[in-house]
Amino acid sequence: MNFLGHLYFSGTDKELMLANLFGDFVRGSQHGHFPEVIQQGIKLHRSIDFYIDNHPLVKELKYDLMSELPKVGPVAVDLFFDHLLARNWADFHPTAYTSFLNDFYEHETDFQDHYPKEFIEFMHKLRTHQWMNHYPTKYGLMKSCEGVAKRISFETKLPTAHLVFDQMEGQIEEVFHRFMSDAKSEFLSQ
Numbered sequence: 001m002n003f004l005g006h007l008y009f010s011g012t013d014k015e016l017m018l019a020n021l022f023g024d025f026v027r028g029s030q031h032g033h034f035p036e037v038i039q040q041g042i043k044l045h046r047s048i049d050f051y052i053d054n055h056p057l058v059k060e061l062k063y064d065l066m067s068e069l070p071k072v073g074p075v076a077v078d079l080f081f082d083h084l085l086a087r088n089w090a091d092f093h094p095t096a097y098t099s100f101l102n103d104f105y106e107h108e109t110d111f112q113d114h115y116p117k118e119f120i121e122f123m124h125k126l127r128t129h130q131w132m133n134h135y136p137t138k139y140g141l142m143k144s145c146e147g148v149a150k151r152i153s154f155e156t157k158l159p160t161a162h163l164v165f166d167q168m169e170g171q172i173e174e175v176f177h178r179f180m181s182d183a184k185s186e187f188l189s190q
Helices: 003-008 014-025 036-054 056-065 073-087 097-106 117-129 138-150 158-187
Strands: none
Touching: 003 014, 003 036, 003 073, 014 036, 014 097, 014 117, 036 056, 036 073, 036 158, 056 073, 056 158, 073 138, 073 158, 138 158
16 A cells, blocks of 8 residues: 555554654664654554555455556555545545545644654655545546656556556456455454
């Protein structure tokens, strides 16, 4: 899952949500110097990534995407699942989608000084441009695919992944719903 999935599986704790997103910026296992909530967010981020990467149905879907999206099928699945989570938000969360995002955007962290400049700049862009607000639309999916493709160091078919989504939407949506059912039990029932 991409940004939205990581926020969703953080529950209602805004500090944990922020720290979960930060997990994408941390390499290696040396993160014990961070405050406890940031360490928890990093661990949660990695647990979510591990879970989706090893879910049998998701692995099968990634394999099915290999011919159309070589090397970037797993990235596309993350973007597809965020799109579907946003599109079906009311089925998963009691708070309206835009209200949920606005609450997150408005959160002022108590741990500002513990995050590196690169992450602070990323969060500023995320809040300013409100990328996730567009996730429920096909346009938002297309822009997400294009945006992530720009950060990949090699040429990919990711900018056209939204067209693959259109072709395989039924299969992708079925896997998404089955994955979400399993993942909710794994991460939200504790």
